[in-house]
Amino acid sequence: xxxxxREQGDVLIAVLSGDIDxxxxxxxxxxxxxxxxxxxxxxxxxxxxxxxxxxxxASLVEAYQAARKTKxxxxxxxxxxxxMRVLELARLNKVFTIHDTIEAGLEAS
Amino acid sequence: xxxxxDDAEVIFELTFxxxxxxxxxxRTLVLEAARMSGLCDSSSRDLVIAVDxxxxxxxxxxxxxxxxxxxxxxxxxxxxxxxxxxxxxxxLADVEKIKxxxxxxxxxxxxxxxxxFELMDExxxxxxxxxxxxxxxxxKRIG
Numbered sequence: 001x002x003x004x005x006r007e008q009g010d011v012l013i014a015v016l017s018g019d020i021d022x023x024x025x026x027x028x029x030x031x032x033x034x035x036x037x038x039x040x041x042x043x044x045x046x047x048x049x050x051x052x053x054x055x056x057x058a059s060l061v062e063a064y065q066a067a068r069k070t071k072x073x074x075x076x077x078x079x080x081x082x083x084m085r086v087l088e089l090a091r092l093n094k095v096f097t098i099h100d101t102i103e104a105g106l107e108a109s
Numbered sequence: 110x111x112x113x114x115d116d117a118e119v120i121f122e123l124t125f126x127x128x129x130x131x132x133x134x135x136r137t138l139v140l141e142a143a144r145m146s147g148l149c150d151s152s153s154r155d156l157v158i159a160v161d162x163x164x165x166x167x168x169x170x171x172x173x174x175x176x177x178x179x180x181x182x183x184x185x186x187x188x189x190x191x192x193x194x195x196x197x198x199x200x201l202a203d204v205e206k207i208k209x210x211x212x213x214x215x216x217x218x219x220x221x222x223x224x225x226f227e228l229m230d231e232x233x234x235x236x237x238x239x240x241x242x243x244x245x246x247x248x249k250r251i252g
Contacts (some may be wrong), residue, residue, distance in 0.1 A: 021136075022165050023129035051136065053161050054224060058217035065215075086158065089227055090220050091212045 002048075003031050011041045011073075011109045013102060017048025020056030028056055032063035041073030043108040045102060049083045057090055064096060077105040117185035117192050120146060127168045127178035127197075135182065136161055139193075146186040147251045155240055156191065156249050159228040162221035163195050166207075171199035171243060190230070190250045198242040204234040 001024035006013040009081065012035045014015050035042045046052075060076070068073035074095040079087065087093045099105035120142045125131045139160045143153035164180060176204030181196040209223035225232050231248035238244075 019133060021129070021132050021161065022168065023132065051161075052158075053158070053165065054220040055165065057220060061215065061217045065217075082154065085154070086224075089158075089224055092215075095215055108184070 001027060003027070005031070005035065007040075008106060011043060011106055012038060013043045013045055013077075013105075015045040015048065015089050017050075020049060020059070021051060021052040021053045025053075025055035025059050029059035029062060032052045032059055033066055034064050034075065036070070036072060037067045038069060039072060041075075042067060043075055043077050043099075043102060043105040043109065045077050046080055046083045047078035052083045052086050054086075054090075057086060057092065060096070061092070073109050075099055075105050075108070077102050114157045117187045120184045120186055120191075122181065122183045124179060124181050126176055127172040127174075128181055129165075129168060132161055132164055135164055139182075139184065142184045143191060143249075146184075146191045148191060148249065152249060154249075155228040156193075159225045159232075159247060159249075160193060160195070162224045163247065166221050167195065167197045167243075169203060171197045173200070186251075190248050190252070191247075193247045195245040195247070196237055196242060198240070201236070201241070202234065202243050207234060 001016060001018040001020050004015040014031060014035050016028060064074050077099045078101060079098055099108060136157050143156045148156060159205055165174050167180055179198055183194045185192045207222055209226055210219040228251050229247045233246050235244050
């Protein structure tokens with residue numbers, strides 16, 4: 001898994017790409033919790049995620065819950081087809097705020 | 110030691126250590142074998158999710174992260190389905206405890222078993238025909 005953090009005003013954009021599986025989920029968790037810990041709104045770009053499993057999803061849920069505790073924004077953007085399939089299986093597509101594009105996410109933040 | 114005891118044609122058998130860094134390799138192999146067996150692309154990808162989660166369960170729960178653990182995955186095809194058997198050599202699991210959790214409870218973890226039961230047409234935990242450990246049989250119908 002690769003990751004890149006971009007800052008746009010008061011919003012952090014965490015771009016995750018590659019596979020977020022049992023091996024890589026701890027890195028995803030660390031990256032996302034560090035972003036949320038900065039107290040800014042966080043957009044997680046999943047457009048480049050080829051595969052995500054339940055442990056990767058768990059890292060998203062943990063970051064989402066941490067953001068809720070601090071009343072910070074947290075949303076997913078440009079979710080890849082493969083990642084959306086897994087979110088739908090977990091019925092988390094109804095829980096996460098999901099935007100089609102980064103621009104839409106920034107506008108809503 | 111073949112895990113199949115029926116008329117299935119074995120596509121591959123893979124023995125690998127219970128290490129997270131082997132899962133990408135397993136996923137790649139399963140995806141190609143699923144396509145080769147006649148599953149459509151979406152069903153092949155669903156199969157990959159189920160197998161990955163089953164392997165994860167073995168690594169995390171059966172072997173408790175011990176990379177010395179051994180896993181055998183057998184992928185076979187019958188006339189109308191693909192049949193996967195996942196064997197470990199960990200202490201016998203309490204199959205009554207292996208159940209999907211309530212999805213309305215939004216929390217990290219515990220989704221793997223739900224994925225397996227949701228994506229496969231059959232998923233049954235049985236004691237192996239020979240020796241110790243656990244055997245998970247998963248069936249996905251073709252077409």
